[in-house]
């Protein structure tokens with residue numbers, strides 16, 4: 001009948017879109033990823049198919065098979081089209097002649113740094129965002145020469161294991177060893193952890209963190225010193241606990257921005 005490729009957001013069930021949740025509640029078959037919040041899976045009334053160890057080709061086949069007769073929802077972490085293989089699934093549906101729609105999700109791209117008090121752009125600090133996958137870091141796929149010179153903010157997905165190779169590659173090509181860096185693990189969830197360190201030290205500082213995790217590099221990271229504590233207090237107040245959540249960094253130091261210090265140019 002049809003398939004909806006739905007973005008579930010980055011782990012907090014409250015971050016799915018209204019339309020995405022409507023489709024989940026109406027699904028005859030729900031095919032979902034490991035990183036999707038269990039609360040959202042529980043909203044689906046029909047058959048549930050976890051991705052488990054299925055290959056991408058097998059997932060495509062499941063979508064085509066069920067999509068011919070039923071209302072299928074393919075629920076994916078974050079946004080389906082940001083490092084989510086949503087394009088591959090959409091192409092398989094096009095080839096099979098099955099109608100589909102894409103319902104965007106809140107990507108980890110901005111939501112996870114935001115949960116740690118890091119805006120991706122900020123007047124005077126960053127007017128440019130570059131996004132890469134860390135999967136390619138130990139091979140020749142990343143253009144370290146270009147990345148080392150990139151202005152603004154660099155965000156690395158799937159990069160936790162690759163942080164040592166990434167930082168080595170960037171430093172070898174002339175990146176500033178003092179460039180502010182943060183790794184945000186499991187954001188925005190109760191068990192979120194954040195590590196701050198200069199680029200030269202971020203590999204050692206982030207060793208042992210849990211996945212999923214996002215690496216953020218650039219001067220915007222400094223804003224966490226001002227924004228993360230306030231954000232944590234607001235969350236604690238909303239939850240009624242009076243205790244801040246893990247907004248503050250676990251290790252590393254702050255670099256000197258003050259609330260009264262203008263950073264706009």
Ligand SMILES: C[S@@+](CC[C@H](N)C(=O)[O-])C[C@H]1O[C@@H](n2cnc3c(N)ncnc32)[C@H](O)[C@@H]1O
Nearest residue numbers: 011078079082084107108157158186187212213
């Ligand atoms: C396969 S990609 C999927 C990205 C997803 N489509 C999106 O738009 O957010 C998985 C990577 O996204 C990042 N990620 C996803 N959820 C995250 C979370 N809750 N906390 C930190 N990083 C996350 C991590 O870098 C992880 O390795």
